[in-house]
Each structure stands twice: as C-alpha cells, then as structure tokens.
Amino acid sequence: MAAATAAALAVPVSASASVSTGPSPVVGHVYVNDNTKTANTIGAFDRHADGTLTPEPGSPFPAGGAGTGSGLASQGALQFSADGRYLIAVDAGSNQISVLRVHSDGSLSRVPGGVVWSRGVLPDSIAVHGDLVYVANSGAGHSNYTGFWLVRGHLLHIPGSTVTLAADAAPGDVLFNGTGTKLVGTEVGPSVIDSFTVGFGGRLHAAPGSPFKAQGLGPFGSEFSPASPDQLFVSNAHNTAADSGTVSAFTDSPDGTLSPVGGSPFADDQMAPCWVEISHNGQVLFTVNTATGSVSSYQIAGNGALTLIGSTPISGTKVGAVDARLSPDGRFLYVDESAVGQVAAFAVSGGSLTELGASPFALPAGAAPAGIVIN
Secondary structure: HHHHHHHOOOOOOOOHHOOOOOOOOOEEEEEEEEEEEOOEEEEEEEOOOOOOOOEEOOOOEEOOEEOOOOOOOOOOOEEOOOOOEEEEEOOOOOOOEEEEEEOOOEEEEEEEEEEEEOOOOEEEEEEEEEEEEOOOOOOOOOOEEEEEEOOOOOOEEEEOOOOOOOOOOEEEEEEOOOOOEEEEEEOOOOEHHHHHHHHHHOEEOOOOOEEEOOOOOOOOEEEOOOOOOOEEEEOOOOOOOOOOOOEEEEEEOOOOEEEEEOOOEEOOOOOOEEEEEEHHHHHHHEEEOOOOOOEEEEOOOOOEEEEEEEEOOOOOOOOOOEEEEOOOOOOOOEEEEEEEEEEEEEEEEEOOEEEOOOOOOOOOOHHHOOOOEOO
C-alpha cells in the first residue's frame, strides 16, 4: 500500500522547484488538547504545505482548566467554533470547558471569563453547530449531555438542556449532523447510541426508540458523512475476539430513528477501532485501531455501505493512537499518539496512507493528548 501511495502522489516538478532548499510554507495550523494534569494546555503547530509540523511560537498555550494527565476515552475533546475564531476544549481534570481565541498567526489566548463549569464531571467530548455547543460529561454517576450558546467567545448554559444518562453510560462522543438538526452520542458502557432531534432554543428531543442498541460492544467514535447528513458511522471498539473490530453504518431518519445499512456492521480485521474520520467528499472513512496501532480505510458507497480497503500501520509501538483529523484540503491525516505524546502525519491518496518520513512530531512534556483540530 505504501509503495502504491507513493507512486500515486508522485508529480513532475520544475527544475527550479526540485533544487529549492527553503522551508515548506506554512499553510495552516494543528491544535491538540494536551490534557496535561493540573494546568491543561493546548499544543499548537505550524502546518506546512508538505504536511510537516513545527511548533508554533509560544506553544503550549494555557487552556485555563486542568487535564487528567492520562488519555481520555473519547472523540472530540477539542473543537473549533463554527467561524474558526475560537477553540473550545474540555478540561476533564477540573470539570470545565475553556474557550481560547485563535489569532491570525496561529497563536492562542484565553478569553477572559472563558472557562466555565461543564455542568457535570469529566467532560470529554464537544459538539458544535453554529453558536450551539453540547458537551458530554462522562464521570460515573454524573454523565450527561448539556447545551451552551457560544456568544462572543463565552459559553452560556442553556437552562433545561441537560440530558441525564445512566451511571455507567461513559459517553465517548457527542456530535451534530451537518445541518445541526440532529445530535447523537455514543454510550460506551451499555453499548447504546443516543439519538436526538434539535428543537427550539437548542434543546434536545429523544428520537422514538432511543437509545438504540449498538451492533458491537463499546460504540465509540462516530461521524456523520459530510456529503450526506443522514448517514451516520460508528466504530465498535470493545469486541473481545482477536481482530474483531467493526464499523457500523446507519441511516438517520427525519425523526432521529437509526436504521442499520444493509450489511452493517462491517469488519475491520483489526482490534479496537475507536476514532473515526471521513474524507470531505464523503467517499472514504478512516478509523484508528488503538489496540493494533493502525489506521483502516473504507470506501463508502452511495447508500452508506462500507468496503474495507486495507490498514496502514503507525510507526513505533505502544503509541496509543487516538483522535484523527484530515487537513482542510484532504491531503494529510494527523493522528494523536496519546501514549507517547506525539502527532503522526500521513499523506492521503484516496483511501491509501503513507506516513511522512519526518513523522511523528513531539508534543510538550506531560501531554496525554485527547482531541485534535486543523485549519
């Protein structure tokens, strides 16, 4: 796969370009919730046109709350606001959420008064659509989904928005569909999926039959298709047999009812598929296999059915690969390595991945990264 990908990526260059020795230009930034204990920070990188990363001057930036110092069992612990002007981060160690302003040079600064109580314990996932923000709190006995409005960089709690979950819920992800009309959350503990429609004032209404039984143990990472807001994909992370991980595909009906796509769940042939990312055109799904240290790729059919393309190993051992996100142009995939405090970078060609020679890139000391976003 690596050889085929390298060939696919090879393009002719001019003589002058081939002898250039200057640094690759900065085209954006990568941010990681370091989840550092006591004082949480956000690690920031300059993202270069060739996919490589260099630390942003001043990084890491203080988030304002506290991390846990160990990996979070969740997807989406860091998100951009809809307009890209702010970062919203969970501070799982202090039961808070922080808002940071994103400056034009890529640096971050805390919004005065931007750290608020998450309205629960151990917040671990954030969903954003427009000015509406929901957080999943995962602490045993204190699990819930709670809504906020983001107003000029400040999170304002929505009265009556909290949906209380069972003590063993352990929500792993909360997310909106592309139109903001639906919200789903995965409950890792009881292996169910919560589905809601979003009503007046940003409050949630449970779909008929919600929560829905997952198609495997430990439904974890999830993603709506960017090309179809009614297609939902969920990884099943806790199947216990060797190489028994699967990814489920659902159709989300107008009232929020989830119906499995024919053939779902789809075999992963790896162990513990956890985090999910989908190409911007909705044609390829990537899932990070934490237990086997690899990334699997699937082709997505028009009806949402998946065909496994293959799996690409992540360099190193015991890297604890977690959250993954694509660059805006879709050319590179970046993966948190929570066990070693690094970020891996892969060149993308369709469903094929090739890890960059300079990868991985180090995060600040003490980082146990949980959540990654890219602009």
